[in-house]
Amino acid sequence: MSTARTEERLLAALRSGRWAVSGAHTGEESFENTFAQRFAEFVGTAHAVPTCNGSAALTIAIEALGVGAGDEVLVPGLTWVACASAVLRVGAVPVLVDVEPDTLCMSVAAAEAAITPRTRLIMPVHVYGSAVDMDAMTALAGRHGIPVLEDCSHVHGARWRGRRLGSLGQVGAFSLQQTKLLTSGEGGVAVTSDPEIHDLLSRKRADGRRRRVGTPVGELELEELPGVQGYNYCMSEFNAAVALDGxxxxxxxxxRRRVAMRRLDDLLAEVEGASPLSRPAGLTEDAAYQYCVRLAPAVFGQNCKHVVAEALSRELGLHVEPIDSALTDNVLYQPLASGWTKASAERARLLDPRRFRLPVAEREGEHCVLLPHRMFLAPPEDIALVADALRRVRDQLVRV
Incomplete structure (x- = not known):
């Protein structure tokens, strides 16, 4: 949502005459750099690099961590398609890993089984208010000398044993897309405490250029340097102004959301066939972009997510989403229909998502619905409406 402060900052950005990193320096600190400093402080890292979207944040992070053509990156099999697509974008191979049945986050045991001599990166994704077991995951990565890129696009502000998620791996990546807990309309940010990685992140998102200190008014606040191939992935001043207010x-x-979510946790215990995700003990403070309700097939039916989501949307008067299908059967993940497979038949085989066996992701990817975070800003007593609606939907399906 926007506030009067959001509008003030947007007007200030508009009137400044500088609308992006590539605009002339005005003598004032840019909103983009102010947001970078504030977000790094928030997460507890030394640095943050804003980008034009979350996919861009993932892409520059993957490259900054040394991943390139032919390398393998472990990606959870139940996640948004951009996680795998960003790996494809740098010429690497997404290796799809199954998830834990209680959290729907990447299984550490499955990740360990998927490691090969070509594995160069592990990408744990914290989803639906739960989290990957970061104690076990970072220990696994440390044993094998593999860096960790945390995707935290669902959990802005959550903490693992007191530390913000995003600060536990070598790099953390966040989406600031319209519907996220923290939004800039469209945007992303990558965080790190490693100065060398920070330099690469900064230059990769700005066509290889680096921000220079002491820029004279009227000149570009970026200097051109050799050695890094970058992209135009910078966040605009308008997006940064919106993100700062959020x-x-x-x-x-x-x-506020946590109070309402705990209320729904308790209520679901009384709804046959419906249950929330588990939260690992290490998740000392959760945050949920979407609250996941798991649906028992014996009660709600096989492959029930679309029917239940539509019925709940009608009952509640807001959009309830079916969970994304596993990447082995996701209509948006089509690497074999892209130019990434043209090099050889062997590369086409490696990129074929059907080569992976993901029994948990494939099952749970058809039996969950997702409630938007905005509904949890309502008074906690109103959350009983969700449990009541689930009962009515269940009873309707049973009658059918």
Whole structure:
């Protein structure tokens, strides 16, 4: 949501005459750099690099961590398609890994089984208010000398044993897309405490250029340097202005949501066939872009997510989404229909998602629905409406 402060910052960006990193320096600190500093402080890392979207943040992070053509990256089999697509974009091979049945996050045991001599990166993705077991995951990565890129696009502000998620791997990546807990309309950000990785992230998102200190007014606040191939992935001043206002409110809004989500946790215990995800003990403070309701097939039916999501949307008067299908059967993940497979038959085989066996992801990817985070800003007593609606939907399906 926007506030009066959002509008003030947007007008200030508009009137400044500088609308992007590539605009002339005005003598004032840019909104983009202010947001970078504030977000790094928020997450607890030394640096943050804003980008034009979350996919861009993932792409520059993957490259900054040394991943390239032919390398393998472990990606959870139940996640948004951009996680795998970003790996494809740098010429690497997404290796799809099954998830834990209680959290729907990447299984550490399955990740360990998927490691080969070509594995160069592990990408744990924290989803639906739960989290990957980061104690076990970072220990696994450390044993094998493999860096970790945390995708935190669902969990802005969550903490693992007191530390913000995103600060536990070598790099953390966040989406700031319209519907996220923290949004800039469209945007992303990558965080790190490694100065060399930070330099690469900064240059890769700005066509290889680096921000220069002491720029004279009227000149470009970027210097051209050799050695890095980059992209035009910078965040605009308008997006940064919106993100700054949301960051001011994020902790307070997350605290309100947690009260309502705990209320729904309790209520679902009384709804046959419906249950929330588990939260690992290490997740000392959760945050949920979407709250996941798991549906028992014996009660709600096989492959029930679309029917239940549509019925719940009607009952509640807001859009309830079916969970994304596993990447082995996701209509948006089509690497064999792209130019990435033209090099050889062997590369086509490696990129074929059907070569992976993901029994948990494939099952759960058809039996969950997702509630939007905005509904949890309602008074906790109103959450009973969700449980009541689930009962009515269940009873309708049973009658059918």
């Amino acid at each position: 960051l001011d409110r994020l902790d307070g809004e997350n605290a």
